Amino acid sequence: MLTYLSKYQKYLCIVLLVYTCVMGLLGAVPARHILNETIRNLYFHVPMWFAMFFLLIVAFVYQVKYLSSFDLTYDLKATSYVQVALVFGVLGLLTGMLWAKFTWGAWWVSDPKLNGTAISMLMYLAFFVLRSSVDSKVLKAKLSSVYAIISFVMLIVFLIILPRMTDSLHPGNGGNPAFSKYDLDNNMRLVFYPAVIGWILLSNWITQLLIRIEILNSDV
Secondary structure (H helix, E strand, C coil): CCCCCCHHHHHHHHHHHHHHHHHHHHCCCCCCCCCHHHHHHHHHHHHHHHHHHHHHHHHHHHHHHHHHHCCHHHHHHHHHHHHHHHHHHHHHHHHHHHHHHHHCCCCCCCCHHHHHHHHHHHHHHHHHHHHHCCCCHHHHHHHHHHHHHHHHHHHHHHHHHHHHHCCCCCCCCCCCCCHHHHCCCHHHHHHHHHHHHHHHHHHHHHHHHHHHHHHHCCCC
């Protein structure tokens, strides 16, 4: 599992994100009706969700490890991953709202994926409310780990399963063609895939820095 970045991975992260920003803003994109130039947001909006999911998967693993060992170090790492995942989730939500305004005509529409995202973000915000309401470190870690595992399962339901079972405006959901079938041409693939890798590496890099800070400030 990718939880520690070597200096070469950090260099790769910087190179990929510089490449993403330059080519994402200046590179050639297909001329699609309605989407027009907003299709460039694909390099930023979608990778944010990939990064968020990656972080929450790692957090999920650490939460399971904590419940099987009760080692508070796992709880600290899991909480750090959830914190940064929320940041990338909010960035994904904001870039999605910006895209929706220019393509669907409103900042927010009644869409199962959008509504599921809002519910999922609120559930993970409640995770930190739960942690702040308990004084005992052990009880806090136990309760929040169980709650976070449930929240992760609900995230999968709200963002992956339900949108595919109902009508949705998002590509690849509710019968709509996915980007890979409709908009994602070969030129865009050369930017999109590096963008996904770059944003994931950045999210993990930030989390590792946060973990170091948390360890220095704690007695774990």
